[in-house]
Amino acid sequence: MSTVPCRTACGIMRAMNLLLLHPDDQLDDALWQISGRRAEHLRRVRALVPGQRVPAGILNGPIGTAELLSDDGHMQHFRFQGDQVAPPSLPLTLILALPRPKMLKRILIDATSLGIKKIILLNSFKVEKSFWQTPELKQSLLFEKMILGLEQACDTVLPTLALEQRFRPFVEDRLPALSQHSLRLLAHPGEHPSLPAGLAQQVTLAVGPEGGWTPYEVDMLRKAGFACHSFGQRILRVETAVPAIVGRLMKLP
Known part of the structure; x- marks a missing residue:
């Protein structure tokens, strides 16, 4: 995934090196959807298109990859697979x-x-x-x-x-x-x-x-x-x- 930094709402330049999926994003066991800041970053900075994968993780859960299934310019749908643990704290x-x-x-x-x-x-x-x-x-x-x-x-x-x-x-x-x-x-x-x-x-x-x-x-x-x-x-x-x-x-x- 691109490490090109993006400007956040607080005005600080940060890289989104991991697509972090939240519980509210989940549609079923493997299907997830996102919009807003995360989707804009993947769309504009990463230029992600359907069929491509990015490093992803579930908040307080495992890390793996997410495959972009569709993007209508507002909502993005992903299939997530993950079995890696978060890095040591x-x-x-x-x-x-x-x-x-x-x-x-x-x-x-x-x-x-x-x-x-x-x-x-x-x-x-x-x-x-x-x-x-x-x-x-x-x-x-x-x-x-x-x-x-x-x-x-x-x-x-x-x-x-x-x-x-x-x-x-x-x-x-x-x-x-x-x-x-x-x-x-x-x-x-x-x-x-x-x-x-x-x-x-x-x-x-x-x-x-x-x-x-x-x-x-x-x-x-x-x-x-x-x-x-x-x-x-x-x-x-x-x-x-x-x-x-x-x-x-x-x-x-």
Whole structure:
């Protein structure tokens, strides 16, 4: 399938390397239909014609190929066959201070593409209250960004995404159990040991807002078992820091 990028609704250039079929697309055991963005991409970028096949997968299901049976300019019909499993996920839970809405779009796509399957957006003192009111936090839009990440990475398993607006209750009441049996790392600027590299074990990583967590938040996270680590002397934008940190920290499958 073509890896030529297409412009999505959020204005980000992404490649659709996998036709991701959703449960609502299924007509019977092997017959599927799609329209809208996915069909337009296959029609205009791939120039797909009946009889041709493309890599495809079912959301939270197997991967295989889909043969285009017909295209009336609006609706496309496919026959899907698949018996391959999705690529391995990263043993990483990402806790992220809610970033600016424009950054959030890119971070969700990139985190999903990297194989992160558990993402928690957390409040922080430095997070503007207006960020929690943005339409970008609508479940449908968050779902859309993660779908784009799956299509990019030829993956089918959708991450779980949680929004936590109250820092202290989350850290005190839910984080200890959530991060149990994992290496707990806190990415924070300052004179701290460098982040480890090439890990294959279960990790829970907390990444703060630009400029880092507040001293109170650092103290709370430390009490929850997190150790501070730095990622060099440069202060990075969150959308740059997340993929860079994950790429260093984890052994990517």
